Amino acid sequence: MTSLISSVAWVRRGVTVRHPTKYVLDDQELERVSALARIELEDARAELEKAHAAAQSMGKGAEGVEADDLDEDDENAWVDEDEDAMVQDVPMDEDGASKPKGSSSKGDDLAQYNLDDYDEDEAMPGMGPFSNIKGLTFYRNNDEDPYITLKEDDEEQEREELEILPTDNLLVVAKTEDEISQLEIYVYDENEENLYAHHDLMLPSFPLCLEWLDFAAASSSTRSSSSADPFQQFGNFIAVGTLEPEIEIWSLDTVEAMYPDCVLGRPDKTAAHVPTPLGTGKKKRKKTKARPASAAHHVDAVLSLSWNRTHRNLLASASADRTVKLWDLNRSPTGEGEGAGALRSFDVHKDKVQAVQWNPAEPTVLLTGSYDRTVRTFDSRAPEAGVGAVVGADVEALRWDPWEPHGFYVSLENGLVLNFDARALPSDLDAPSPARFTVSAHDGAVSALDVNPHVRGVLATGGTDKVVKVWNIADDPDTGKRGVSLVTSRDLGVGKVFSTSWSPDEPLTLAAAGSKARVQVWDVGANAGARKVLGAKLAEAGRNVKEKQNGGVIGVASDDEDSSGDEDDE
Template sequence: MTSLISSLSWIPRGAAAQNPTKYAVDETELARIQGLAKGQLDAAKLELEIAQMMENDGIGLDDDDEEGADGENGDADWEDEEENDAAMEVEGDAVMEEDDADAATSAAAAAAKRIKAAAKGNGAGKADENGKDGGDDEDELAKFNLDDYDKEESRGAAMGAFSNIKGLTYYGDNADDPYITLEAKQEDEELERQELEIRPTDNLIVAAKTEDDVSQLEIYVYDEAEENLYVHHDLLLPAMPLCLEWLDFCPGRTGDDAASQKGNFVAVGTFDPEIEIWSLDVVDGLYPDAILGPPPKDPNAPQPPTPSITDSTPSTDASGNKKKKKKKAKKPKVVAYAEYHVDSILSLSWNRAHRNLLASASADKTIKLWDLARPTSSPALRSFDTLHADKVQSVMWNPKEPTVLLSGAWDGTVRVFDSRAPDAGVGTKVDSDVECLRWDPWEPASFLVSMDNGTVQSYDSRMLSVAKEPASVKRSKALWTLSAHDSSVSSIDINPLVKGMIVTGGTDNMVKVWNIDEQDSGKRNISLVTARDLGVGKVFSASFCPDDPTTLAVAGSKANLQIWDTATNPGVRSIFGDRLRALGKDLSKTGAGLIGLADDNEDDFSSDEEEP
C-alpha cells in the first residue's frame, strides 16, 4: 500500500502556543460541525440520486452488440429469479406461521399447567396421600412469609438519615481518603500539560503523511539543543494531502482587532477541491477551523444536466434480427469556476505582507486568491483562469513585492504577474514540466525553476517578455542552467540565512547541497558541495529551517522524516564556514548529523554482543 510524506512545512520558533489546548466540543462547535456535516451529507445524497438515475437509464455501460443481447436475456432471467424469490418468500412465511402457531399452542399449554398447579397448591397438597407435591409448594412459598407481608412495621422513620453515622469512616485530611482522587487527577493533568508543552526554542514541523488509506498531519517537535525529534500530535484528513502552507492569520475573524490577532495555522491542499485550515495549537482536533472551497450543495436546487448520450441505430445479426445497443455516456468535462476550485489543490502560498491573502494553484488550470478575513463560506476573492493551459503545479508570492505572484504549470510555462493586473504579466517557456518554484530572497527579481527533466534554471523576471495568454508565451534566456539530478527535481529550496546555499531533492533518492558563488564581475560559479541519500526514498520535500542556517528537513516516499544538520559535513564547513561563523554557528559538531524518530522495535542491546 502507499506510504509517503508528500509535503513538509517548518513552523518558526515562538509561533506555537506554549501550552496547546485540548479540542472541546461545546454547543457552538457542535452546531458548526453539524452544519458542515449536513452539507456534505446532502451533497452525497444528491450524487447518489444522480448516479441511480443514470444507472436506471442505462447510462455508462459500454458493451458490444452481443453483450447487449445477452443483457436483454439477462433482464428476463432476473425477472424469473425475482418471481421465484417471491414464491419462496410466500412459502417461507406460511411455514413460519405454522411453526409460530405450534410454538404458541405449546407455550399456552405449559402456562395452563403451571396455573393449575398453583391453584391446587393451597389444599391439594394436603389431600395428596404422599404429600410430596403440595408440601414442596408450601415450603417454597412459606419462606417468603406472604401472609404477614402487610403486618411488618416500617422502621425507616425511626432510623433517620444519620442513624448509622457511628459506622462511617472519616479522615482528617482529604489526602488520606482513598475515595477522593482529585489530587491524583490534578497531578495527571499537570503531567499531561508538561508533556504537551512547547518551549520557545522548539521548532515545529508539519508533515503531510499518507499510510495505506489513512491520511493525516503529523506535527513534530524538533529540539536542536537536545537533538530530539518526536511526534507531538496528529490530525486526521479526509483525503490525501498534496501541499502545506503555514500562516498566522486567524481565518474568518472579523472586527477591528482581527488583523492584529495572530495564531498558528496550516493550510492543507488535497486531492479534493477544498482547502482546509487547521489550528496547530489545538490537540486532537476533529474538524478544521475553516474550509475554502465549493459551498454545500442544496438538494432543492435544480438538478445538473446528465451527461449526453450517444444514440446508435439498431444493428442486425446474420439472421436479420435486430439487436439493441446499450447507451454510452460521454465522460464529463471538468469546467473551471471563478468562485472555487473543481480539482485537486497542488500548491498554496500565504502572503506575509497582506496576511489575509492566500493563493492556491489547482489541477483545474486556475489560480485563485482567498480573503481569510471574510466568512469561511465566502467564494474566492479572484480567479486567474487564462494564465496556463495545463495543471498549475506551483505558485508563490514575491517576498519583497507583496502583490506579485509567480506560477508554473505542466504546460511548460512560467508566469510572473501582478495580482491587480494579470494581463500585463510576463512569462517564459521552459524545457520541461515545472515541478517547483522559489523566489530568491537575496535577489527579489530572480527566481529558480526545477523541472521534470532533472534541471534547474534561474531567471530574472525583468528580462521576460510580456504574455497575455499561454499561446503567446515566448522562451527567454536563463541566467544559468544546472543539471541537478538524473530524474525529476521534485523539491528545491534557497537558504534564507546563508547567501548562495541551495538544496535540491529528486526522485533519484538524492539530496544535494549547492553553492552559487557570484563574483563582482557578474560571473556565477555553481558547484556541488555534498550529495547524500538520507534513506527517505524518492525525495518529495526538502526545506531549510527558518531559524538555523544548516538544518534541513527531508521526507519522501518511505514516509519517514529526517533532520540533517549539514554543518557536520566537511564540504559544507569548508565552503560556507566563513558565512556560518558570521552567523554564530557552532561548527565543532561531527558525525552523521542525522536525527530521526526512534525505532520502537529497536533492541536495548546490540545483537552483535555475545555472552562469554
C-alpha cells in the first residue's frame, strides 16, 4: 500500500483545551470500551481459566513450565539457594544477644568493624579527599538547593510540551504509511509560521474522510464523566470514516488514546463484516458477495461525513453501499432494538455516494453526489420531494456556497467544476438541469474542493494533476453575468491532491495534502498577485493579510527529506 494522506480537517482557535489529558484505562473506561467493542469479558475470563486448567492437566503451567514434579501447595518442595540464609526472623534488638537456631557457628564476623560505635569515631584532621571542606549542607530535595536551578520534573516538562495556546490551530491529518493508518494531529502557529506534530492516534483501518464536531456522543468518556447537561456538552472531536462500515469518533483533547470515544454503525451479532466469496471449489473468484443492505448501519466503506452545526447531535454519512444515513449522537450505539443504529437511511442514488453535506443556511437540507453521475438535494424530513441534476461524470466533491443559501459547487472526475442553483433544479432527473457556470479546472479529476468562508466568491480546488488552484468568482457589473478567473496556482509538492481546506480563522490560508503523504499550509496572501486581485474583497470583509516568509508555504520536513525529493518523485 502506498503512503498517502486522504483527508485533512482544521480545528479553529480556542476550541482545544490548553493542556490535553492523557488516556487512562481504568475500570470505568474498560467497561465502556468492552461495551463498544461488544466483548464479553466474563466469557473471555472463563475461556482463559479453562485453557489454564487444560495446560495444568497436561503437566504444564500457564507459562509452559514443567509442573509434574512440583506441587505448588507443598512448601517443603521449595528450598533456599543460600545455605547461610536465616530460617527465622529475629528482632534487631535481639540480634546480638542470642543467635537463632541454625545460624552460623563462626562467631560474629562483623564485630571486628565495631559498627555500634561507628558514628562516634572522630574524624582525623587533614585526612581524606574532602579535608579542605569545612562543612556540608544537606537539602531534602532539589527545590531547596539554591545551587540547582533546573527544578522542573519530567511531568511538568511534558505538560509544557503538550500545551496548545488559544492562538494555535489544530490540523488533523488522515494518513496511511507503510500499511499503518493513523490520525496525525499538528499544531499550526500562524504568528510564528510554524507547523509541528503534536500527537497521533492509531486507526484499525484505512481512513477515507474526516469531519470535526464539538458534540460529545452518548457513549463517549467525556459525556459519561461529565455532570453537566449532556445536551449542552461541548468538546473537541473528530469523526473518521474508513474502509470499514463504521464511523469512529475520537477526542482531540486526549493524547495516547487507545480506543475511540464512540463507534457508530457497528452491527451486533451479525456477519456484516465477514465477506463471503463467490463460487465454490478450488478456484474461487476474488469478488465477494455484496453484504445485505441494512437501514440501521452501513455495510460498506464510509466515503463522506457532514456534521450539522445547528442540530449538533446529527451526523450524516455517505457510503459505498449507495445509502446516506443520519445518526443521532444522543442515542447509544450499543443499544438493542428500535433505539439502536442510524436514525434514518436514504436511498436516493443508484451507485456509491461519494459526498454529502448539510446546508448551513437550511439545517434540514442535505446535498449528495454519487458515482451514478447525479447530485441530489433534499429535506431530510421528506427525501421523496428532493431535486437533482445529471452532471455527466462521477462526483468527486461538493460544497454549499456559504454566501448563497441555494448555491452549491460540484467537482467531477473529468476535471470540471459546476455551479448550480438548487431552486432551479427539477425533481425529475430526465429533465434538463444546466449549471449556472462551468469551470475547466484541472487536467484530471478535481478530487478536492472548498469554498472560502471568510471572503465571498473565493474557491480552492485540487486535482490529480498535483496542482492547487485558487479561483475568483465575481459578477460583471455591466452584464450581470458571473465571471470566473484564476487567481493563482501552485504545486505544493504533496503529489496528487486529495484534500484542500480553508482555515477557519485566517482568510487566505488553506491546507492541502495528497499522494506523497505530506501536508502543506499555504497562505495565498503571500502572493502579490493574489493580494491585488482579492484586495477589494478582503477590505469588504474587514480582513487584512500579513506578508509571509518562505513564499507563504509551511510544512513539516521529514528526517529523510532532501531538496531533490520532489523532482525524483515526478
